[in-house]
Amino acid sequence: MTSFKNDKNTRTTGRPTLNEVARLAGVSPITASRALRGISSVATELAEKVRKAADELNYVVNPAARALASAQSxxxxxxxxxxxxxxxxxxxxxxxxxxxxxxxxxxxxxxxxxxxxxxxxxxxxxxxxxxxxxxxxxxxxxxxxxxxxxxxxxxxxxxxxxxxxxxxxxxxSQIKAGETAAHHLISRGRRRLAYIGAQLDQRTLLRGEGYRLALQQAGLYNPDLEMLTPRPSSVGLGGEMFLQLLANHPQVDAIFFGNDDLAQGALLEAARIGIKIPEQIAILGFNDLPSSEFMVPRLSSIRTPRxxxxxxxxxxxxxxxxxxxxxxxxxxxxxxxxxxxxx
Incomplete structure (x- = not known):
């Protein structure tokens, strides 16, 4: 007759269990679990013992089993x-x-x-x-x-x-950020201001709305100077849209870009075709990516607290x-x- 033993310390799969890790480390299963989850209250010495035991046994945490055992993950x-x-x-x-x-x-x-x-x-x-x-x-x-x-x-x-x-x-407030962008460019004496946005997630649209509201209040809003595309934001796209805007509206003297990568692409294209920034066109980005302050010229941007x-x-x-x-x-x-x- 074949007998079957139900041992909660082993798995039918043969994979090592948390209880086996705890035994090898000489700690309780609760301490072993906390150590493997990286909880800082476990003493460094004990945590190291548990990690070594887990490595020796090739133990891999099963999050589904842990959630089932504790009724929560x-x-x-x-x-x-x-x-x-x-x-x-x-x-x-x-x-x-x-x-x-x-x-x-x-x-x-x-x-x-x-x-x-x-x-x-x-x-x-x-x-x-x-x-x-x-x-x-x-x-x-x-x-x-x-x-x-x-x-x-x-x-x-x-x-x-x-x-x-x-x-x-x-x-x-994405809207306030857009308003701040407009007020800054207006304070620089700019009067033909454009907005270029890509991706068109809700946040891009909201900061564009804030920019638009500020321009309307100043009597400077021109809907023809607003360029939006659902295409993913990128440096290449920024350069492309910059050239397209200038081809249709060469009188533009300031552009607020919905993302820094778009603005960086515009700076590169401006240098390539000989447009002076900011003498001819002021360019302002958004998010202040790490590379923006190293562009030529250095890119003004709205820094977000990510x-x-x-x-x-x-x-x-x-x-x-x-x-x-x-x-x-x-x-x-x-x-x-x-x-x-x-x-």
Whole structure:
């Protein structure tokens, strides 16, 4: 007769278990779990023993099993529209630096500025029973909205603000940023001002709206000097749109670009065809990417607080996951106008 023994310390797959790691390290399973999750409260010496035991056994954490055992996961889902934009890389690094020491895994999803892709990512990640959601902006499908509301998972929105919605959000006013861009260029004596935007996510449209409002108030708005395209933002596209604008409107004397890479492309094309910046045309970017201050001429730009947004959003999330209310649910991180040679 064949007998079967149910040993909770082993898996039928033969893969090593957390209990085996704990035994080899001489610690409790709880301590082993905390050490492998990177929780800072575990003593350095014990954490090192656990890591060595895990390496020796070739142990790999099974997040699904851990979630099933504890009835909740230790993961936080972060959805961003792009992983090629330094804006979001800086934000993700900050989020990771806050959540990882507390033992949370960060699950990153890139939805490529697509509502449908974001909805699919949300549906897939919800199967992991995440502890929290960190989402970019407020523009998403109705199905995604219902999924978020019905999940009862704590959620923090990044990059945009909406005090009226009763949501937890960390960001800055895109409209005010656009207004600031217009006021700066007008203060430089510019009167034929254009706006060039690409990608056309909600934030690009909002900063364009702020720019437009300021120009209208000053009596300087010309709808023909507004160029928008859904194509992905890039240096090459910026140069292309700059040349197209000048071909149709050679009288332009200032341009606000919705992203720094577009503005950088314009600077390169201006140098190539002999247009003096800012003597003939003032150029202002947005986001203040690290390379902008090294352009020739140095690019003026609106610096966005991407690292601070990620850090404060993650801190809000920790508060919510602990079951507490956030004292200041709408955190305006502001922005800075970096005035350099191009304006």
């Amino acid at each position: 230790h993961s936080v889902v972060v959805l961003v529209p792009s992983l090629s934009n330094l804006l979001f890389i800086d934000t993700l690094e900050a989020i990771h630096s806050v959540l990882r020491p507390k033992g949370f895994e960060v699950l990153i999803g890139n939805f490529h500025y697509s509502r449908d892709e974001e909805e699919n990512l949300l549906r897939n990640y919800m199967s992991y029973q995440p502890r929290g959601l960190l989402l970019t902006g407020f523009d998403r499908s109705e199905s995604s909205r219902r999924m978020i509301e019905n999940s009862n998972v704590p959620c923090v929105y990044m990059m945009e603000l909406d005090a009226a919605a009763g949501l937890n959000c960390v960001g800055f 690292e601070a947004i990620g850090r404060h959003a993650a801190e809000q999330m920790l508060t919510l996951m602990a079951g507490n209310r956030v004292a200041n649910p709408v955190q305006d991180m502001g922005f800075d106008l970096m005035v350099r040679e191009s304006t």
